[in-house]
Amino acid sequence: MSLITPRTLKGFRDVLPVRALHQQRMIRTLQDVFRAHGYGPIETPALEYAEILKGKGGEDSDKELFEFTDKGGRPVALRFDLTVPLARFVAEHQNDLVFPFRRSHIGSCWRGERPQRGRAREFLQCDADLIGPESVAADAEILVLMCAAYEALDVGLVTLRINDRRVLGGIVGHLAPGVPVVAALRALDKREKLGEATVRDELVAAGASAEGAAALIDVTTPRSDASEVFAALEANLAADDAAGRAGLEGLRRVLELAAASGVRDGALRVDPSVARGLDYYTGIVLEAQLDALPDIGSVGSGGRYDDLASLYTKSRLPGVGCSIGITRLLDAMEALGKATDKEAPADVLVVHPGDDALPRAFAIAATLRRAGIGAEVFPEDKKHGQQMRYADKAGIPFVVTVEADGGWHAKRLADGSFASFADEASLVAWLRAPGA
Amino acid sequence: MSLITPRTLKGFRDVLPVRALHQQRMIRTLQDVFRAHGYGPIETPALEYAEILKGKGGEDSDKELFEFTDKGGRPVALRFDLTVPLARFVAEHQNDLVFPFRRSHIGSCWRGERPQRGRAREFLQCDADLIGPESVAADAEILVLMCAAYEALDVGLVTLRINDRRVLGGIVGHLAPGVPVVAALRALDKREKLGEATVRDELVAAGASAEGAAALIDVTTPRSDASEVFAALEANLAADDAAGRAGLEGLRRVLELAAASGVRDGALRVDPSVARGLDYYTGIVLEAQLDALPDIGSVGSGGRYDDLASLYTKSRLPGVGCSIGITRLLDAMEALGKATDKEAPADVLVVHPGDDALPRAFAIAATLRRAGIGAEVFPEDKKHGQQMRYADKAGIPFVVTVEADGGWHAKRLADGSFASFADEASLVAWLRAPGA
Incomplete structure (x- = not known):
């Protein structure tokens, strides 16, 4: 009998004992932090009806789906994140849940044929979400939770860069009227990778004036002084832009509530360049980066989405949530020499x-x-x-x-x-x- | 826009907060027990090349596979247990592992189109295996580990019914010569569901004499007195059956080592009716049942398999392992009213x-x-x-x-x-x- 070559699929990998033990410890730490903040766990199936998963994460997610027809003839797909299944879950069980509904969920997700080289097709997602309230208190709670999570994980200093889609939207409307907000945000999101000139050209191509594009780039440039950031944002919102001003006031307020919670100075930074790729955020948005290794990219993200479940229910179910990037944090810990020691489970x-x-x-x-x-x-x-x-x-x-x-x-x-x-x-x- | 009905696939289900919290607690308890016995975790992909997963779990498993062709044209399938992936894992990484190799693995598995009504198509598997030694000490270690797991889970008394495939094989060879051992074991395995008459007919149809079939049924009948069981088994092994006698001696020895470990009297019972469905066991086999709810079926199982990795490597990699049925234990705890209390994650x-x-x-x-x-x-x-x-x-x-x-x-x-x-x-x- 000829042997079958023992191998894993491209983009999939085994986790060997030393790393798996570190991963288990990180997961348990996060479970503890989640519980301490009132976020109990839920579980949802890995496999869902394809129609449930499609159309909410955007075109890229659809293309990346592991989709097939099961033996019963049903079009099914593996979940590509835990947020869309949460929306389906909350819509389905809304009468059995207690609102405000806090939940955490740690589980694998799958994305095939991903554009970037070397990206994992199976990855561990680790989310916490608060469904129900539209308040600033809810936004602040998620930020406080994230800061507590990184502190408990003992991964070194993490900076949460925060922004608000309403502020960004207001500024785009004021400085580049007629340019679709999503197009402007997508252009601005490319600043780090492609440079300001490309972003400017793209904004002008989308309909901005040269002055408007330049002003937009200027006001969304990260600044270290928080009061300067607030002043620049405020100066570029229309006087009658209630949503934009509410977003700005929200950012001020979450900083205040985080400080009251003992979050260390500098852990949160308002950064007008943060836009987030996904289309479904409607309020606060956030990106976490590891101070010791900013180049490995985001180690967490999140934001407010006020109509995520609207595909499945007429009930209004606004929410705010975050993801902690355990896999990338493990990679970072290994790169920093913090998780490579041989560690036997027995003493x-x-x-x-x-x-x-x-x-x-x-x-x-x-x-x-x-x-x-x-x-x-x-x-x-x-x-x-x-x-x-x-x-x-x-x-x-x-x-x-x-x-x-x-x-x-x-x-x-x-x-x-x-x-x-x-x-x-x-x-x-x-x-x-x-x-x- | 018309709404998409929020629903899960047949055989898949959400786990709501109260149950999810109990499940998380059980998983963490098992992780602690595993670590205390030297069984660190590993992880393997949910999706594997279909050829890796096929052919080792038996025809039933093949039929139940969630199989499809991915966008890269590869035939892939979702894992249906954690044992076959372990065999692939050990064959692939044998030069990076330390033997004797102990590992635990807790993760979801998938089986579609299952014959029994109401069986889950997605279920949580929770395994511990020891790869390398062929010794009785290794077998005993797995039994001690299982007993410790049930005790720590606090699910009430659990009885481990143990047997040995070599003893069964020897007895079949002696009492029903010419009948394929697997056919005899499959027939005997149906005793509880279909009754002794059906088993006898099936044995005779397979080539046993009427007397041989009756004797085989008699000697594999459970008895409460351990020394009677040993005497009956010993009396029905051929004098020159070294493998059968080694199996019998092994059963005696694991009872002794379990007692030395402080396992309570009665937790282990030699039961000659235990055959286990799967084809790959070669030595000790075991089934766990909850004393308070024996009818819900097995809450754990395991055994020795001496050539599981032989599909993937020429190295001999014998092993012994067990699965703890977390999902069924949770169902049982709910049925017994032990896991239904409302339990908030926050105090x-x-x-x-x-x-x-x-x-x-x-x-x-x-x-x-x-x-x-x-x-x-x-x-x-x-x-x-x-x-x-x-x-x-x-x-x-x-x-x-x-x-x-x-x-x-x-x-x-x-x-x-x-x-x-x-x-x-x-x-x-x-x-x-x-x-x-």
């Missing part, structure tokens, strides 16, 4: 002279686990040296040897320190604080 | 007189979270009564009201007990131990 390897000693090896391993110390027994009848080499290769920090006299010998591999014990309690105490 | 709702008080509401919520008390702020400017009704409906146990004088009023909704506080520390202390 102790129990080694033994052979099968006759196995009952005692199993017994002491069970005792250690009951004391909160992870333990594994070497599961074969092998020479002592071979068992020790395994502990070393697997990165297990301690070895406990079952001795012929009924006692145990314990060794810390990092420094070779060791001791012998006749009773379990002393062994446990030493493993908890060797050398103490 | 405290902070209510407030209006937008002006929001900074103080945000500040106290942040303080409570730093003290380990989950807190949410009511995110809109609504009347006090409306905020209180939300807390009640959401099942949040405590309400903290921001008061005009700068202090806080705290109330426990369950009994209406309350108190007022002028400093944060006293408020935190009361929330931790109200009435103390």
Whole structure:
């Protein structure tokens, strides 16, 4: 029989133990932060009717769908994000949910045939959303949650760049009347990649005057001084632009509420260049970047969307939410040398002279686990040296040897320190604080 | 614009907050148990080349595959279990792994067009496997791990029924020579559903004598006395059946090692009727059932498979592993009334007189979270009564009201007990131990 080559599909990858353990720890940290803020979990299917997923994420998402017809003849697709399934979920279960409805959701999503090279076709999405309120308090809550998440993840300083689509819309309407807002935002979004000249040409091609395009680029240029940013934005909104002014006031207010929550100075920055690619945001928008590695791109994003569920229900279900980019954060931690250490899941390897000693090896391993110390027994009848080499290769920090006299010998591999014990309690105490 | 009906596919379902929270807690408990036994996590893609997934799970699995051709023309399929992907994973990464290789894996799997009514087409699989050793110690380790898992999950008493395919094979060969072992096991596996008469007819149709069929049914009948079971099995193995006798000795030995590990009496039971449906088991096999609800079927299973990776590699990679049936356990807990209580993720709702008080509401919520008390702020400017009704409906146990004088009023909704506080520390202390 010829062998089948063991391989994964392009854009898909296995997660090996060391990385998987770091990922598990990050996920659990996020679950804790979400719960502490009132965001319990939900789950939705990986596979949905294709019509549910299409048409809301924009044309690019549609093209990228993993779509097929199932054996029952139904057009189905794998979810490409967790936001569209949330909209469907809330529309479907609105009578069973309590509003304001907070939920978190961590799960895989799939996008095929993605334009950029090397982009993953399967990726972990990690979202929190608050559905119901249209208030600034809700916007602020999401920002506070995100700041708490990055702090708990211990990934170094993260800056949240925030903006508001209503402010941007108002400024576009004022400085480049007649230019569709979405076209202007798409042009402005290309500043970093293509440069200001290209953005200007694109704005003029869309109908802006040369002066209008220049002013638009100028007012959306990031500035470090917050009051300058607010002044520039305010000066370029029409006097009667209630929505734009509400957006600006909202930005002021979320900064105030974040400060009241103890968010560190500088964690939030109003940045008029932030537009976000997706079409469905209607209010505040945000992008998170890692201060130590800004070039790896966004490590989180979000914003307010006031009519996401309108494809599925006539109920008005406004919301605000965020995504934390766990995969990119893991990549960043590895790039910064913070998540590459060999890390065994167990603290102790129990080694033994052979099968006759196995009952005692199993017994002491069970005792250690009951004391909160992870333990594994070497599961074969092998020479002592071979068992020790395994502990070393697997990165297990301690070895406990079952001795012929009924006692145990314990060794810390990092420094070779060791001791012998006749009773379990002393062994446990030493493993908890060797050398103490 | 006409609305799209918000609905999920047949056999797929959403998990709503209360159940999702229980599920998350169960998963985390299992992660802890796995780590304590040295089983770190891995992840593999949901989607694999179809050829990888086909041919190893048996014909039924092939028929049930969600299979399609992706936009790049590749035949792909969604994984139907985590064991076949593990075999591919170990074959592919064998040079990067440390053996004995222990791994855990919790993730969704998909099976379409399943014969039984109401069976889920998407389900959560939760596996632990030990790859490398062929020893009885490895088998015992998996049993000890499973017992620890059920105990930690706090689902009531679970009985692990164990058997060995080599013993069964030896007995079939001895009592019904010429009958293919797999055919005999498939027939015996139907005893509970179809009755002994049908099993006997099927065995005879497969080539057994009437006496042989009757003896086979008799010796594989469950008995409560362990020594009777061993005696019956031993008496019906051929004298020169080394494999069968090794299997029997293995069963004796795993009971001994489980006892040494402190596994409670009665948690393990040798049951000669356990055959397991899948073709790939080669040694010990096991089925877990919930003592309080045996009729809901298996809540876990596993066994030894000595050539699972042979489709992908010439290396010999024997293994033993188990699956814990989280979904069925959750169903059982709901049926037993143990997981149906309304359970809010946050401990405290902070209510407030209006937008002006929001900074103080945000500040106290942040303080409570730093003290380990989950807190949410009511995110809109609504009347006090409306905020209180939300807390009640959401099942949040405590309400903290921001008061005009700068202090806080705290109330426990369950009994209406309350108190007022002028400093944060006293408020935190009361929330931790109200009435103390």
